[in-house]
Amino acid sequence: MAEITASLVKELREKTGAGMMDCKKALTETSGDLEGAVDWLRKKGLAAAAKKAGRVAAEGLVAVATSDTVGAVVxxxxxxxxxxxxxxxxxxxxxVARQALTGNGDLDALQQAQFPDAGRTIAEEITHMVATIGENMNLRRIARIEVGSGAVASYVHNALAPNLGKIGVLVGLESTGDRDRLLELGKQIAMHIAAARPEALNIEDVDSSALDRERSVLADQARASGKPEEIIAKMVEGRLRKYYEEVVLLEQVYVIDGENKVRKVVENFAKEIGAPIKVAGFVRYVLGEGIEKEQSDFAAEVAAQANVGR
Known part of the structure; x- marks a missing residue:
């Protein structure tokens, strides 16, 4: 029997795209015969997963999980x-969302974690599902929020199942107040975030390049009025306040009451429960955002299939 070395396993993985443990097993079953191992994986349907790896996967699920002062979304x-x-x-x-509660939010580390009762890592379990279900799949991203004291609340918009849907939100609230009340507020703020799409928590957190670009556009618009530069500067600052109200969570008008800013809502709630509350952070994931989807011409595909073999 040939020695099953790390380089042999690596070569088999490169040939088939199958997971490391599957490659080791295939080589063991075939006494180290590389081509025999390829056939073994093909018969198990595992090598087929590699052929699907290049296909665009923009559907799927956003999943959230929370536990006391920790929350994760994947x-x-x-x-x-x-x-x-x-x-x-x-x-x-x-x-995967439950496992993401532990660790430091590192995607690679999560992929190498063991999937329960499978004898495989999370990454290898995905390969198995690709082979079984027949579509390309991937664990795209992960975020984690943890507070020292208080609560992390979650919300999933249009959930397909508990904690699973296409928009997932986490909100961390630092406070010594009653946890159930904090979760009540946190879920409402999470619903607001799902609807209002804030980009930053505080004004200080706004991306500097985005702010510079906005300031430049506003200045050019103001100059078109023909007013002096000192007046233009005041116009720009006034319009920037409006910009902050659009992109900064604490400056947004709360969608649930339509009147107060989120900052004021948090302050009022803190008085109500008798303890200060700080919004420590938030995450908003929308399924498939940023993925360039393939545009297919169905009629052309049918025509192409009809011409095969002619």
Whole structure:
């Protein structure tokens, strides 16, 4: 029997795209025969996963999980919305979110964590699901919020199942106040975030390049009025306040009452429960955002298939 070295396993992985543990098992089953191991993986359907790896996966699920002062959100992608309704896929996304509660929010580390009762890592479990379900899938991103004291609340918009949907939000509240009341406020703020799409928590957190670009546009607009530069500067600052109200969470008008800024809502709630509250952070994940989807011409595809073999 040939020695099953790390380089041999690596070579098999490069040939098939299968997971490390599957490659080790294939080489063991075939006494170290590389080509035999390729065939073994193909028969198990595992090598087929590599062929699907290049296909765009922009559907799937956003999953959230919380535990006391910690919350996590992950995005797991598939090629079609149909797979997002698959119970196995949903169970996988939920478990990954739960595992993301521990650790430091590092995506690579999470992928190498063991998937329960499978004898495989999370990354290898994805490979198995690709082979079984027949679509490309991937664990795209992860975020984690932790507070010293208080609560981390979550909200999923249009949930397909508990804590699973297409928009997932986490909100961390630092406070010594009653945890149930904090969760009540946190969920309402999370619902606001889902609807209002803030980009930053505080004015100080606004991306400097985005702010410079906005200031430049506003200045050019103001100059078109023909007013003096000192007046233009005041006009720009006034319009920047409006910009902050659009992109900064604490400066936004609370969608639930339509009157107060979120900052004021938090202050009023703190008085109500008798303890200061600080919004420590938030995360808003929208399924597939930033992924360039393939535009297909269905009629052209049908025509191409009809011409095959002519």
């Amino acid at each position: 995005e797991v992608n598939s090629e079609t919305d149909f797979v997002a309704r698959n119970e196995r896929f949903q169970a996988f996304a939920s478990e």
